[in-house]
Amino acid sequence: MKGLKYIIAGILFGIVMSKSEAISWYRIQEMFRFQAFHMYGIIGTAVVLGVIVTYIIKKYNLRDYQGNPIVFHPKEMSIPRYLIGGTIFGLGWALTGACPGPMFVNIGHAYWAIIVAVVGALVGTYLYGVLRDRLPH
Amino acid sequence: MLEFISQPWPWYVSGFLIVFVMVVLLFFGKSFGFSANLRTICSACGAGKTAKFFDFDWRSQVWNLLFLVGAILGGLISAQFLNGNAPVDISQATVQDLTALGFSAPDDLQPEEIFSLEAIFTLKGFLVLLLGGFAIGFGARYAGGCTSGHAISGLSNLQLPSLIAVVGFFIGGLITTFLLMPLIF
Numbered sequence: 104m105k106g107l108k109y110i111i112a113g114i115l116f117g118i119v120m121s122k123s124e125a126i127s128w129y130r131i132q133e134m135f136r137f138q139a140f141h142m143y144g145i146i147g148t149a150v151v152l153g154v155i156v157t158y159i160i161k162k163y164n165l166r167d168y169q170g171n172p173i174v175f176h177p178k179e180m181s182i183p184r185y186l187i188g189g190t191i192f193g194l195g196w197a198l199t200g201a202c203p204g205p206m207f208v209n210i211g212h213a214y215w216a217i218i219v220a221v222v223g224a225l226v227g228t229y230l231y232g233v234l235r236d237r238l239p240h
Numbered sequence: 241m242l243e244f245i246s247q248p249w250p251w252y253v254s255g256f257l258i259v260f261v262m263v264v265l266l267f268f269g270k271s272f273g274f275s276a277n278l279r280t281i282c283s284a285c286g287a288g289k290t291a292k293f294f295d296f297d298w299r300s301q302v303w304n305l306l307f308l309v310g311a312i313l314g315g316l317i318s319a320q321f322l323n324g325n326a327p328v329d330i331s332q333a334t335v336q337d338l339t340a341l342g343f344s345a346p347d348d349l350q351p352e353e354i355f356s357l358e359a360i361f362t363l364k365g366f367l368v369l370l371l372g373g374f375a376i377g378f379g380a381r382y383a384g385g386c387t388s389g390h391a392i393s394g395l396s397n398l399q400l401p402s403l404i405a406v407v408g409f410f411i412g413g414l415i416t417t418f419l420l421m422p423l424i425f
Contacts, residue, residue: 108268109306110313116261117314121324122245123254126315127349133334135410135417141251146391148255149262153396156263167269176271178384178394178401185383185390185401189408192379192386196409197416198372198424200350202387203380204274206373207308211315212325214350216360216369223373224380228278231381232293238382 117208126208128200135197184240195227246323262392270303273389275380277301277308325349341425353425368424375412383408 124130125145134142159165160173167173196202199220201209206224209217231238262272279294280301288295318324328346335345343351352359359365380386383405385394391409394402 106303106306109270109303110310112261112264112268113307113310113312114314114317115257115310116307117311117316118318118322118324119249119254119257119261119314120311121315121318121349122249122322123251124248124328124349125254127328127346128351128354129328129330129334129338129346129349131413132338132417133330135413136334136337138331138333138337144251145254145258146387148252149258149392150395152256152259153262153392154398156259157396157398160266167267169269171269173266173269175397177397178399180401182404185404186408186411188379188381188383189390189405190379190412190415191375191408192383192405193409193412193414194416194420195372195375195377195379195412196387197413198420199369199376200354201376202274203278203376204311204386204388206376207311208315208318209350211312211317212319212349213316214355216355216357216365219360219366219369220373220376223370223375224278224377225281227374227377227379228275228381229282229287229291229294229377230374231378232279232282232287232291235291235293 116204117211120205120208121212126201126205126212131197131200181240187239195224242321248326248329258392259396262388262396265307268303271389272393273385274304274308274311275377275386275389277304278377279381280305341421343425364424379408379412 120126123145130142133139165173201217206217206221265272280298283294283296283298325348328349330346343353354368360369390402390405
């Protein structure tokens, strides 16, 4: 089955986020209060290794499993879009203690209440799509 | 072995494995960005009829929905077999700050003051999660990505826009933590 590999990658992601407690509301609070290194360690390690790996992939023009070049799409420069959007995202992240990935991992943990946040996130995404042309980007 | 991986995992193991997942997706010819799924789900539900933003071939994104299904399964496996619901050992300073706001110390991953079914059947509890989720969905699409797309994939590719987005994540997070939470709880 062609899709199985994505499910397996997702399972690994879910277990990692769960076992390192990155899906915990308490850990996100601890991060925003600057009271422990844990979350900064996770994101910091990922970014440092990610920079190295991305550099290597580009430098050696590595290809994916089908032989196509791995391409990175530069993000279009803007300040308001990323600053306003990011700030709105952060407001919700600290309140629910979960960004989009961990929201779904929490469902696997049977924290059913998080489904309310998922519904909210879908409504928010939809409303952005409707209002998109009227927002500063 | 099972006992060993049933302990909480240290941050460097987690950071390493997150990049491993990112690299695996790159070698599958895809990119690591979770919140795109929210747009895909809206599109699959027919949102393309009312907003152009959702009018795209969402079937090309099914791979990411499968990744999402895997993430749910990963949570389930961790909770059922890997002691994934063990109390979070957060710093004492955080426990004290949260006690002052009326939260009990962790006895698993999530505070029952927000995540118990009793809590979400109160108006305040329901709105906290609904509006929090709303801000996440709206903000992630406005900024063009969430923690995975910007903080991990974007920063790894040295994208200035991603750095601005991450600064935004923290501005918003600090406003909620220090200004809004004392008003809400």
